Amino acid sequence: MSITETPRELANLRDAGSASPVLREGALLRSDAPHSGDAVPDGVPWPPAVVLDLRDDAEKSEAHPFLGESRVVDLPLMGGRARLDFSEDELAAFVRAGLGGMYASMLEGEAGALLVRAIEEIAGAPGPVLVHCTAGKDRTGVTVAIALALVGVDRDAIVADYVRTAANMPGVHARSRRTVAARTAGAQLSIDIPEEILTAPATAMEGFLDELERRGGAAAWFAAAGGAPATVDALRERLRA
Template sequence: MSSNDEATAGTTGVVAARIPVNGTYNFRDAGGYPVPEGVVRRGKLFRSDGLARLGDEGRQTLRDLDVRVVIDLRDDFEVSVMPDDVDGLDLQRLHLPVFEGSGASQSTIGITLVGLYEKILLQHGDVIVTALREIADTGGEAVVVHCTAGKDRTGIVVALALLAVGVERELVVADYAATQANLHGPWLDGMIDLVRSHGVEVTPDLRIILGGSPPEALEEALDVVERRFGSVREYLLATGLDELELAKLRSVLVEPS
């Protein structure tokens, strides 16, 4: 298997291969990671870039995966321009915009990737909590969390879901970092062309915002959370989840050993 399809995550787990869903570049299963007394269930929590170009083939793959819930973290404008191509599927659509604009648009105001993640975590934690609550409320039905790239907004939500149920930080960071290889090539080239068409200079920093997922970006953001709250669990409790909801999230996502 090529390095674009599978990435080693430390010594105790492997980042799941990209699932070839038509019209996507970064659709992956977030399951399979070990946790104390169990493992994250496969086929229950998926992460993806945009779902606007699924077509018949992509929609059939979502049926085959038995996806019943789609959580879209994009803003209203992004949804209006590139709506999810899921009509005709028996699933629930939940729109939970993290903030106004994409990660790329945030870079135009001089924000770095780490700054963007801190903004999501410290200013928009209510959306993260709502997303995790919705995942817990699926009752074990398969859910896809996505934004435009499946990298920043999706990356933070999925990372906190995995950390909340006990996945080691090293594995969570590796899961996040696997996105960069998936976006490299046609997806990133198309995004760069789009940005340039609006008269924006594509600097090295902007390239990272558009398609990069360096491990240190998530590491630094998690360090901020741990310094301020003590742990991700305490952050989630302070931001609105309660102990029962955290237990429910674990019961949905974790297969006991």
């Protein structure tokens, strides 16, 4: 498939409110990266009032298609580390830590501060919020998991919502070809990407939630990272049914 034949429907879009009966539908959406010319999806409020783009600049092959329609907030959670040209040492470190370890690393430093900002944006939005990265799996999965944990969604439901991405990954890969082509500029990738990074295993989200629990739970982590209790109250008001 050529870049011009990129599928024109979001491959990993869903309403996070469907994760649990305690949630209000239509308030928080999650997806892979939107492209210009995408079809308008059925069954969700569109366009969203606020869009949280968690990608690095290197992942963007065009201006965000929602500019002028939505308030687009850039929150690059990987801090320039989202790329395909991994060294062998970097890949070896990833294999040792796994996806759960990578997710846990986002709780620290600049990424942790950006996650707090993401929760603040969701809590204070005037309407539906769309959270996305490139695949809608890793950074989006972490952000949504924290939001759901903060409002009292149980662990099994958070994991199940994350795992739903696995079935959508073939479509995500097809849609990401345009961005990948722009990032690699025809370079040959000689290093095999670990299979885990291309899937959405339950163990990855379970490992992340274990780390949150080790820190005293989502609310304790949020407070330690600089989040205000009033933000959690507002988030509950926005997301709970």
